[in-house]
Amino acid sequence: MKTPFRLDDHPRRTSPLAPPPDGYFDRLPRRVMERVQPAPAAEMAPAGWLLTLSRPMRTALASAVLLGGFVTSFFLSQPAVSPQQPVATTTAAMVLATVPRTEMVQYLLASDQRVTLPDLAELPGTADQTVTDSFLQASSAEVQDILDEQPTDDLYL
Known part of the structure; x- marks a missing residue:
């Protein structure tokens, strides 16, 4: 069985660490910045001029291209x-x-999709009116008679 570890059983050091050298904290920021900053490039990359532009300018240039x-x-x-x-x-x-x-009739009959009223409603308004002359030969009186024969529902009155 392991004995439990107790910090009080171990002696403490009076001086835990050696003091830093003189002026260490004065020189520390400069040494860190020297390590962080990249070395100046001897030659600029082929597209290096692009990196000198600001971000909005690079975005505008990319959009224009x-x-x-x-x-x-x-x-x-x-x-x-x-x-x-x-x-x-x-x-x-x-x-x-x-x-x-x-050929058009055969295509429409062979197709699984049927032509619906919304499909016909999407036809352009400038359709050739001579096409309808061959099958619409009703006078306004005949149309009115056919409409009068249609049953009306009293539900809508």
């Missing part, structure tokens, strides 16, 4: 247009008009 890269990539991705050829403007309606009707 990034924005310039986006603008450059945008302009380089545009198709080349020669002055002799006019720019062909194709709209979605023009591209859709080139698809044969039978």
Whole structure:
């Protein structure tokens, strides 16, 4: 069994540590700063000038380089247009008009997704009105008669 340790059983020293040398605490801050500060670089690194800029200036420079890269990539991705050829403007309606009707019907019937009213509500307001002339041939009197035949609910009155 171990005997318990008691501090009172051990003798104490009268002088625990030797005194520091003369002027030690006066020279200590200078010696610490000499060790902490980096030695001056003989040559500046290739991007050393960047480190001399302040943080906000480096952030502004990085933002400008990034924005310039986006603008450059945008302009380089545009198709080349020669002055002799006019720019062909194709709209979605023009591209859709080139698809044969039978192919479009087959696609809609084979698709698992159905066209809903919100899908139709997203159509642009400048749609070609000549498309509807082939299947909407009702006069206003006929439309009014059909609406009058619809049952009305008394719940909403």
